[in-house]
Amino acid sequence: MGNNKSSALSKELLADLKSNTTYTDKQLCAWYQSFQKECPSGCISREQFESIYARFFPDANPKAYAQHVFRSFDSDSNGTLDFKEYIVALHLTSPGKTIEKLEWAFALYDVDKNGSITKNEINEIVKAIFNMISEEDQKNLPEDENTPEKRTDKVWNFFGKKEKDKVTEGEFIQGVMNNKNILRLIQFDEPQKIQNRIKQKKH
Numbered sequence: 272m273g274n275n276k277s278s279a280l281s282k283e284l285l286a287d288l289k290s291n292t293t294y295t296d297k298q299l300c301a302w303y304q305s306f307q308k309e310c311p312s313g314c315i316s317r318e319q320f321e322s323i324y325a326r327f328f329p330d331a332n333p334k335a336y337a338q339h340v341f342r343s344f345d346s347d348s349n350g351t352l353d354f355k356e357y358i359v360a361l362h363l364t365s366p367g368k369t370i371e372k373l374e375w376a377f378a379l380y381d382v383d384k385n386g387s388i389t390k391n392e393i394n395e396i397v398k399a400i401f402n403m404i405s406e407e408d409q410k411n412l413p414e415d416e417n418t419p420e421k422r423t424d425k426v427w428n429f430f431g432k433k434e435k436d437k438v439t440e441g442e443f444i445q446g447v448m449n450n451k452n453i454l455r456l457i458q459f460d461e462p463q464k465i466q467n468r469i470k471q472k473k474h
């Protein structure tokens with residue numbers, strides 16, 4: 272009815288997204304339509320983002336983790352996710368993008384965005400991840416990784432760091448690529464799981 276002026280994706284943004292991701296015109300335009308429907312303001316707020324996580328983890332407390340994921344996606348740190356940040360985030364967390372995913376995981380763990388990771392930062396994210404594991408499932412975890420502190424120690428020892436040391440992005444990516452066990456301990460595939468569930472719901 273002629274009121275769809277905001278529903279078209281601009282040529283500039285489309286070209287920009289195509290050069291930064293592997294998505295097609297068709298995919299990007301379809302996602303833009305559904306993004307506009309969900310978020311008529313053109314942006315996702317932190318609260319909206321948290322409520323998406325709350326919907327998918329009804330038996331857990333995903334709020335802290337959702338806030339960290341939000342921060343890692345909000346590349347211009349303005350407190351909202353626009354369509355570009357949303358698409359780049361989807362791309363980074365999609366299957367098969369090992370290096371990009373690890374770069375994103377580094378950003379997730381670098382809580383203060385200063386370019387290196389401390390043991391405290393590892394502990395903060397691991398605690399947020401634990402809040403999303405049900406008490407029942409926590410009982411089944413191996414003895415040496417069944418609390419956030421133990422799991423943080425295990426990760427930190429793997430990097431061979433002293434208490435006050437820091438892990439750089441290069442050390443982080445190399446270390447995780449060399450050891451599948453660490454990849455499991457820093458698990459970070461929830462955004463993609465949520466995206467898959469949203470996609471499934473539409474069909």
Ligand SMILES: [Ca+2]
Pocket residue numbers: 345346347348349350351352353356
């Ligand atoms: Ca932003």
Ligand SMILES: [Ca+2]
Pocket residue numbers: 380381382383384385386387388389392
């Ligand atoms: Ca840091």
